[in-house]
Amino acid sequence: DIVMTQTPLSSPVTLGQPASISCRSSQSLVHSDGNTYLSWLQQRPGQPPRFLIYKISDRFSGVPDRFSGSGAVTDFTLKISRVEAEDVGIYYCMQATQFPFTFGPGTKVEIK
Amino acid sequence: EVQLVESGGGLVLPGGSLRLSCSASGFTFSSSWMGWVRQAPGRGLEWVAKIKQDGSEKNYVDSVRGRFTISRDNAKNSVYLQLNSLRAEDTAVYYCVKDQRASYWGQGTLVTVSS
Numbered sequence: 001d002i003v004m005t006q007t008p009l010s011s012p013v014t015l016g017q018p019a020s021i022s023c024r025s026s027q028s029l030v031h032s033d034g035n036t037y038l039s040w041l042q043q044r045p046g047q048p049p050r051f052l053i054y055k056i057s058d059r060f061s062g063v064p065d066r067f068s069g070s071g072a073v074t075d076f077t078l079k080i081s082r083v084e085a086e087d088v089g090i091y092y093c094m095q096a097t098q099f100p101f102t103f104g105p106g107t108k109v110e111i112k
Numbered sequence: 113e114v115q116l117v118e119s120g121g122g123l124v125l126p127g128g129s130l131r132l133s134c135s136a137s138g139f140t141f142s143s144s145w146m147g148w149v150r151q152a153p154g155r156g157l158e159w160v161a162k163i164k165q166d167g168s169e170k171n172y173v174d175s176v177r178g179r180f181t182i183s184r185d186n187a188k189n190s191v192y193l194q195l196n197s198l199r200a201e202d203t204a205v206y207y208c209v210k211d212q213r214a215s216y217w218g219q220g221t222l223v224t225v226s227s
Contacts (some may be wrong), residue, residue: 001174039213048207048217049157060215092157096212100173103157 002026002095003046004104012112013077021107023093030097037096040069040078043106044089053078085111114138115215116208121221124198131195132221142166143187145212148193150204151220158204161193162212170217176202198225 003026006051013019022099029036047110051060053069066081090106120132132148147162161172161182170182181194191208205220 041214048220049214050217051213051215054148054213054215094157094214096214099159099162099171101159101162101212101214103159105156 001046001100002029002098002102004093004095006091006104006107007094007106010108010110011087012063012110013080013083015085016082019083019087019109021078021093021109023071023076025074025095029072029095035074036072036102038069038071038076039094039096040067040096041092041094042087042089044086047089048100049092067071080109083109083111092107114210116210116216116218118206118208118218118221120159121206121223122189123224123226125227126199126225128198130195130198130223132195132206132208134191134193136189136191136208139210141189144210146184146191147209147212147214148182148191149207149209149214149217150202150223151207152201152204159214160206164192172214173215182195196221200225203208 005024007022020028030039038056041049042052044047052063057069068078090108092106093104117135148160150158150160163170163182167184167195179197184191185213203224203225205219210216
């Protein structure tokens, strides 16, 4: 199975300031079809996860443009350009290149 | 609007069985892979199983293979997860998800395996 790791596991941020989360996979996420199936999800307290970004950098419908994804092969980053109060929660990276699809341990974003 | 509504969770004894259901609406169900993802209390996420549009392909994580069965009924816009030989470590909220991106999630249904 592909193991996903994230750093940091906790990220206290000031409102209006940027936040960055790193995600690393134990092997390449480049699929045989040429795509890299790395996604980011957000889980607000008490809520199910919400899909944010697909294939490294494609924002899903309705996701604010302050969220952006980047990276390649085994190293990926989620950036929030200016953190808002509604961004508090746990962020997971997920690989869907090889089944079983696997998730990172999550990064908790909280307001300082 | 895409909606996924799970049901069927509850308290079950170790070794027991449950059948989870997910009713979908707001999209062409028969055109979408569907899956189940679980989250143990205070823990991370684990993709349990997925099923192809016509049910011809099913995939399971090793920890549930042989015990859980995923199925679907396109006429009823529903996907199911049969849980057999349940263990304490299967205790989790089970989420129904749309497609292999997990682009939409239901609210989840809690399965508690305990004596």
